[in-house]
Amino acid sequence: MGQNLANHLVPSQDYDLICENLAQTKEGADILRLKGGIPLANLETVTPQLKRLKIGAVLNGKELAAIGKILRSTSEIRRFFKEITTPEVPLPTLNQLLIRLESLPELTKVLNLSLEDDGYVRDEASPLLRSLRRQISGTEDEIRQRLVSFTKGSQAKYLTNAVVTMRDDRYVIPVKTEYKKHFGGMVHDQSASGATVFVEPKAIVELNNRLRQQQAKEHEEILRVLRELSQEVAPYTEEIDQNMRILGQLDFVNAKARYAADLKATQPELSAENDIYLRQVWHPLLDAKKAVKNDLAIGKDYKAIVITGPNTGGKTITLKTLGLIQLMGQSGLFIPAGEHSRIGVFTEIFADIGDEQSIEQSLSTFSSHMVNIVEILKHVDDKSLVLFDELGAGTDPQEGAALAISILDAVGAKGSYVVATTHYPELKAYGFERPETINASMEFDVETLQPTYRLLLGIPGRSNALEISLRLGLDTMVVEAARQLTSQSSQDLNEMIADLVEKRHTAEEEAISLNKYLTEAEKLHNDLRKAYNNFVSQRDSLLNQAKAKANEIVENTRKQTADVISDLHKMQQSAGNGVKENELIDAKTRLNKLEQPIHLQKNKVLQRAKAKKIFKEGDEVLVKSYGQRGTLMKKAGNHVWEVQIGILKMKLDEADLEKIAEEKPQKTVNRASVKRSRSVRTSASLDLRGKRYEEAMNEVDRYIDEAIMAGFPSVTIIHGKGTGALRKGITEYLQSNRVVKHFEYAPPNAGGNGATIVSFK
Structure with missing residues (x-):
């Protein structure tokens, strides 16, 4: 189907269809660049089979099997496009094709299970077929x-060769003619020389008969399977036909993409107003590395171009290039031209190129x-493109020039x-005098006396006769005399037109570049506007959420503070000597834990405030979890400090420390101390039994x-015996704790090695 589409490719006159075809080629080129192309198998057309x-x-x-291959390819293609389609590679046009693909998974599974790719019916097609083939294999x-x-x-002496072969689908052996009756049985064939006969020995006739019967049954079962499969496929002929055509279309898209890559072609822009501008265009059959590339424009400022110049200068190739490029673009193909080139949409393209002289x-x-x-x-109208090669040639120059001008006027009158x-100098003046008409020529290098094949828009062709004559050796005085006879105004006009053409070309290139930047700027502006709107919306939402969360935290904090105060009142009432220090520490710790930390990463004012509270050795700090003052001794790790609190040294996280402002120097420096008092409420033992390590x-x-x-000189830690892991861990901890004077297991009547007595310094 893909090859058939390529063979019948024709240009379209429908603007939307051309856009769709070019978009398909563009998406095919993207897939070729990213994945090496659409992974399609070599599929056969099954239209006759479906009929x-x-x-x-x-x-x-x-x-x-060919139908099964199409269905299998359908599933693979759907899976491939599902994986490759992303926001960066949307592929909208090709995905519109894929929507129409019908997977038919059950039918695909049945065909794949029953048939090989070459059409061989597999043993799995039916239990009977598997059984018959096993019987056949055994008999053989x-x-x-x-x-x-x-x-x-x-x-073996009776045989011409010690081999087993087949004749008439029966197994035989090659026997010398004189011994043909030695083995009995039947003779099925004879060699060309007559020296050998192929005999089916009597001993295997019955086996061969059995084999033929088994093979016949196998053939019948295969026919039954094929009949059943055909009946299962028959209801889906329309879907299969549609799948085949879509896969053919994808194959054709693949071909267009590969052709564009080989040609180094680009996607043309499409102008409904037929404003054509081809940047650095070349003929598609020429080598891109060697071809001379030209800029060609028509439709915006002028609708007629008259190209003059010497023979073999490239005039005819320029005509063919314009016509072919336009036809390629209207056929949905990329064109051999620079990016941002524009083509039009013509209903017809007429060409009169070459010499059609006919004797007959x-x-x-x-x-x-x-x-x-x-x-x-x-047939021409205002949507036609007409290409004339050597208009008016082949007759009297004066009459030919007049006829050429009248033909151009007739075409122009219809808006084509x-x-x-042309070679006629009269048409150079025509290009200046007629509206929407411009002269052009093919450049000629007078130094080498060779054409450069460069198109010069706005500049009529020159004969270059004076320069060529001078280089060929004509006397300088003769050439100068001829130059004096040449109109100076004509020379000035050529130079002025050349300057205008150069400026026009520069303006076109700058306009393309500016449009590209403008498109990018508009996209960036839209993205920023969208991002800003999202930011404002998210900011308001987050503020509302933060306020609600803050209110919730405040309410919870009030409740927890009331609970702490209530507990303190209860302890004060139950303790005759007042609340002990360790109980106050616990209460302060509970209160300090109600504080909600504030992250300063994004607030520069708070970051500067935090920088003022950088910790260093010797700083006085408040330990928030204990409500006690302490002194920073040294840094013990990342965000961890060793703090001296009274006689204790503890390792604490920076988040639990608050720097105390330095006071003015005084004669007596009072360090924070911890009041020791034994609490009748504090137990002198800790029971850890039943707890995790x-x-x-x-x-x-x-x-x-x-x-x-609390001022205890010693305490007892009850850890039990168990596996001994907890006892070992406690022992290692006590050995590393500097405030522990010594420790030992309890006496046998007090728990033995299930408890440890710890004495402090």
Whole structure:
């Protein structure tokens, strides 16, 4: 189908269809660049098979396998596009094609299970077929074993070759003619020389008969399977046909993308007003590395171009290039031109190129051209592009020039776009005098006496006769005399037009560049506007959420503070000697934990305030979790400091420390101290039985600190015996704690090695 589409490719006159075809090629080129192309198998056209299914025919294995291959490719293509389609690679045009693909997974599965790609019916197609093939294989093995026994030992002397072969689908052995009756059985064939006969020995006739019967049953079962598969496929002929055509379209898109890559072609812009501007365009059949690239424009400021210049200068190739590029673009192909080139949409493109002189039809060069022109003038309209090569040639120069001018006027009167080449100098003046008409020429290098093949828009062709004559050796005085006879105004006009053409080309290039920057700026502006709106919306939403969260925190804090104060009142009432220091520390710790930390990463004012509170050795700090003052001794890790609190040294996180402003120097420096008093409410023992290791170790660390602050000289830690892991962990902890004087297991009557007695310094 893909090849068929390529063979029947024609230009379109429909603007929307051209846009769609070019978009398909663009998306195909993107896939080729990213993934190496659309992964399509080599598929056969199954249109005849589908027609036969519609009338109830049974397809053979190869035909059904071709249909199965299409269905399998359909599933693979859907999966491929699902994986490759992203916001960066949207592929909207090709995805519109994929929507119409029908996967038919159940039918695909049945065909894949039953058939090989070459149409061979697999054993899995039916249990009976599998059984019959096993029987056939067994029978063939038995036949070969019997025949091989004839090829060995004493029987081998009767054979011309010790091999087993087949004749008439039956296993035989090659026997010398004089011994053909030695093995009995039947003779199926004879060699060309007559020296060998192929005998089916009597001993295997029955086995061969059995094999033929099994093969016949196998054939019948295969036919039954194919009939059943054909019946299953028949209801889906329309879907399969549509899938085949879409896969063919994708194959064609692949081909267009690869052709564009090979040609180094670009996607053209499409102008509904037929404002054509081809940047650095070249003929598609020329090597891009060697071809001379030209800029060509028509439609915006002028609708007619008259190209003059010497022969072999490239005038005809320029005409063909314009026509081919336009036809390629209207066919949905990329064009061999620079980016941002524009093409139009023409209903017809007419061309009169070449010499159609015919002896048989009695047509001269002039007559053959005129026949074409007559037909062209009958059909042109304001949406036509007309290409004339050597307009008016082949007759008297004066009459030919007059006829060329009148033909151009007739085409212009119908509003058609026209490009004409000519040798007549009269048409140079035509290009200046007529509206919407411009002169052009092919450049000629007078130094090398060779054409450069560069198109010069706005500059009429020059004969260069004076320069060529001078280089060929004509006397300088003669050349100068001729130059004096040449109108100076004509030379000035050529120079002025050349300057204007250069400026126009520069303006076109700058306009393309500025439009590109403008598009990018507008996109960036829209993105920023969208981002700003999102930011404002999110900011308001976050502020509302923060206020609600803050209110919730305040309410919870009020409740928790009331609970702490209530607990303090209860302790004060129940303790005759007042609240002990360790109880106050616990209460302060609970209050300090109500504080909500504030992150300063994004607030520059708060960051400067935080910078003023950088910790250093010797700083006086408040330990928030204990409500005690302390002194920073040294940094013990990342955001961890060793703090001296009274007689204790503790490792604390910076988040638990608050720097105290330095006071004015005084004669006596009072350090914060911890009041020691033994609390009748504080237990002198800690029971860790039944607790997990991590939880118990954290509780030991906290209990030792509280016991020291409470003024206990010694405490008992009950850890039990168990596996011994907790006892070992506590021992290692006590060994590393500087405030522990010594420790030992409890006496046997007090728990033995299930408890440890700790004494403090």
